[in-house]
Amino acid sequence: MQPTVAASTTEAEYIASAVAAKEAVWLRRLCGFLTGHMLPVAIRCDNQSALAMIHNPVSSARTKHIVVCHHFVRERVVEGSLEVAYVPTEVQTADALIKPLGTVGFLKCVAGMGMDDKTAVQAAPLKEC
Numbered sequence: 001m002q003p004t005v006a007a008s009t010t011e012a013e014y015i016a017s018a019v020a021a022k023e024a025v026w027l028r029r030l031c032g033f034l035t036g037h038m039l040p041v042a043i044r045c046d047n048q049s050a051l052a053m054i055h056n057p058v059s060s061a062r063t064k065h066i067v068v069c070h071h072f073v074r075e076r077v078v079e080g081s082l083e084v085a086y087v088p089t090e091v092q093t094a095d096a097l098i099k100p101l102g103t104v105g106f107l108k109c110v111a112g113m114g115m116d117d118k119t120a121v122q123a124a125p126l127k128e129c
Helices: 009-035 048-055 068-079 103-112
Strands: 041-045 082-086
Touching: 009 041, 009 048, 009 068, 009 082, 041 048, 048 068, 048 082, 068 082
Parallel strands: 041 082
Antiparallel strands: none
16 A cells, blocks of 8 residues: 555656565565575566656656655665666556456456466356257
8 A cells, every 4th residue: 555645647656666665675685684695676667757757866846745755766776776677568467456458458467467277177068958
Protein backbone atom coordinates (compact mmCIF):
# COMPACT_ATOMS: atom_id res chain seq x y z
CA MET A 1 0.00 0.00 0.00
CA GLN A 2 1.31 3.42 -0.91
CA PRO A 3 1.79 5.78 2.03
CA THR A 4 0.86 8.92 0.04
CA VAL A 5 -1.94 9.88 -2.32
CA ALA A 6 -0.50 10.51 -5.78
CA ALA A 7 -1.62 13.39 -7.99
CA SER A 8 -0.67 11.66 -11.27
CA THR A 9 0.23 8.27 -12.68
CA THR A 10 3.85 9.38 -12.90
CA GLU A 11 3.90 10.22 -9.22
CA ALA A 12 2.12 6.95 -8.38
CA GLU A 13 4.75 4.97 -10.29
CA TYR A 14 7.53 6.97 -8.63
CA ILE A 15 6.12 6.30 -5.17
CA ALA A 16 5.61 2.62 -6.01
CA SER A 17 9.23 2.45 -7.18
CA ALA A 18 10.36 3.92 -3.85
CA VAL A 19 8.36 1.33 -1.92
CA ALA A 20 9.73 -1.47 -4.13
CA ALA A 21 13.24 -0.08 -3.65
CA LYS A 22 12.93 -0.30 0.13
CA GLU A 23 11.90 -3.95 -0.11
CA ALA A 24 14.61 -4.67 -2.68
CA VAL A 25 17.33 -3.16 -0.48
CA TRP A 26 16.19 -5.31 2.44
CA LEU A 27 16.19 -8.46 0.27
CA ARG A 28 19.59 -7.52 -1.16
CA ARG A 29 21.03 -7.27 2.34
CA LEU A 30 19.47 -10.60 3.32
CA CYS A 31 20.89 -12.32 0.23
CA GLY A 32 24.25 -10.69 0.91
CA PHE A 33 24.21 -12.04 4.44
CA LEU A 34 23.30 -15.55 3.24
CA THR A 35 25.58 -15.75 0.19
CA GLY A 36 28.26 -13.13 0.74
CA HIS A 37 27.37 -11.45 -2.58
CA MET A 38 25.41 -8.21 -2.91
CA LEU A 39 24.61 -7.60 -6.55
CA PRO A 40 22.43 -4.70 -7.71
CA VAL A 41 18.69 -5.44 -7.72
CA ALA A 42 16.76 -4.80 -10.92
CA ILE A 43 13.45 -2.94 -10.73
CA ARG A 44 11.32 -2.61 -13.86
CA CYS A 45 8.92 0.26 -14.54
CA ASP A 46 6.58 0.89 -17.47
CA ASN A 47 6.24 4.64 -16.91
CA GLN A 48 8.93 6.59 -18.74
CA SER A 49 8.15 9.83 -16.88
CA ALA A 50 8.76 8.09 -13.54
CA LEU A 51 12.03 6.68 -14.90
CA ALA A 52 13.08 10.17 -15.96
CA MET A 53 12.41 11.42 -12.42
CA ILE A 54 14.47 8.56 -10.99
CA HIS A 55 17.45 9.14 -13.28
CA ASN A 56 17.32 12.96 -13.32
CA PRO A 57 17.38 14.68 -9.91
CA VAL A 58 16.15 18.01 -11.29
CA SER A 59 13.05 19.30 -9.52
CA SER A 60 10.33 21.12 -11.42
CA ALA A 61 7.06 22.82 -10.54
CA ARG A 62 5.27 19.52 -11.22
CA THR A 63 7.49 17.43 -8.95
CA LYS A 64 8.45 19.76 -6.10
CA HIS A 65 5.55 18.58 -3.91
CA ILE A 66 6.79 14.96 -3.84
CA VAL A 67 7.81 14.05 -0.31
CA VAL A 68 11.56 13.63 0.18
CA CYS A 69 11.18 10.05 1.49
CA HIS A 70 10.04 8.98 -1.99
CA HIS A 71 13.42 9.97 -3.43
CA PHE A 72 14.85 6.85 -1.74
CA VAL A 73 14.82 5.00 -5.07
CA ARG A 74 16.83 7.78 -6.74
CA GLU A 75 19.47 7.62 -4.01
CA ARG A 76 19.81 3.84 -4.32
CA VAL A 77 20.23 4.07 -8.10
CA VAL A 78 23.00 6.65 -7.66
CA GLU A 79 24.79 4.48 -5.07
CA GLY A 80 24.53 1.45 -7.39
CA SER A 81 22.48 -0.92 -5.23
CA LEU A 82 19.49 -0.67 -7.61
CA GLU A 83 19.11 -0.66 -11.35
CA VAL A 84 15.83 0.71 -12.71
CA ALA A 85 14.93 -0.04 -16.31
CA TYR A 86 11.99 0.45 -18.65
CA VAL A 87 9.72 -2.46 -19.49
CA PRO A 88 7.26 -1.88 -22.35
CA THR A 89 3.58 -2.14 -21.49
CA GLU A 90 3.17 -4.98 -23.99
CA VAL A 91 5.37 -7.27 -21.87
CA GLN A 92 4.21 -6.06 -18.44
CA THR A 93 2.86 -9.30 -16.96
CA ALA A 94 1.48 -7.57 -13.84
CA ASP A 95 -1.19 -5.90 -16.00
CA ALA A 96 -3.43 -8.94 -15.42
CA LEU A 97 -3.57 -7.96 -11.76
CA ILE A 98 -4.37 -4.27 -12.20
CA LYS A 99 -6.09 -3.68 -15.55
CA PRO A 100 -9.10 -5.06 -17.39
CA LEU A 101 -7.72 -7.10 -20.28
CA GLY A 102 -9.22 -9.14 -23.07
CA THR A 103 -8.95 -12.92 -22.96
CA VAL A 104 -5.83 -13.10 -25.13
CA GLY A 105 -3.99 -10.39 -23.17
CA PHE A 106 -5.03 -11.90 -19.84
CA LEU A 107 -3.87 -15.40 -20.79
CA LYS A 108 -0.57 -13.99 -22.08
CA CYS A 109 0.03 -12.25 -18.73
CA VAL A 110 -0.96 -15.34 -16.76
CA ALA A 111 1.45 -17.47 -18.79
CA GLY A 112 4.17 -14.83 -18.33
CA MET A 113 3.79 -15.12 -14.56
CA GLY A 114 4.08 -18.90 -14.81
CA MET A 115 0.52 -19.42 -13.63
CA ASP A 116 -0.84 -21.28 -16.64
CA ASP A 117 -2.02 -24.75 -15.69
CA LYS A 118 -0.51 -27.24 -18.10
CA THR A 119 -1.24 -30.15 -15.77
CA ALA A 120 -5.01 -29.72 -15.65
CA VAL A 121 -6.96 -32.80 -16.67
CA GLN A 122 -9.11 -32.18 -19.69
CA ALA A 123 -12.79 -32.85 -19.01
CA ALA A 124 -14.36 -35.55 -21.15
CA PRO A 125 -16.90 -34.25 -23.65
CA LEU A 126 -20.51 -34.61 -22.55
CA LYS A 127 -22.51 -37.39 -24.21
CA GLU A 128 -25.74 -36.45 -25.85
CA CYS A 129 -28.86 -38.01 -24.36
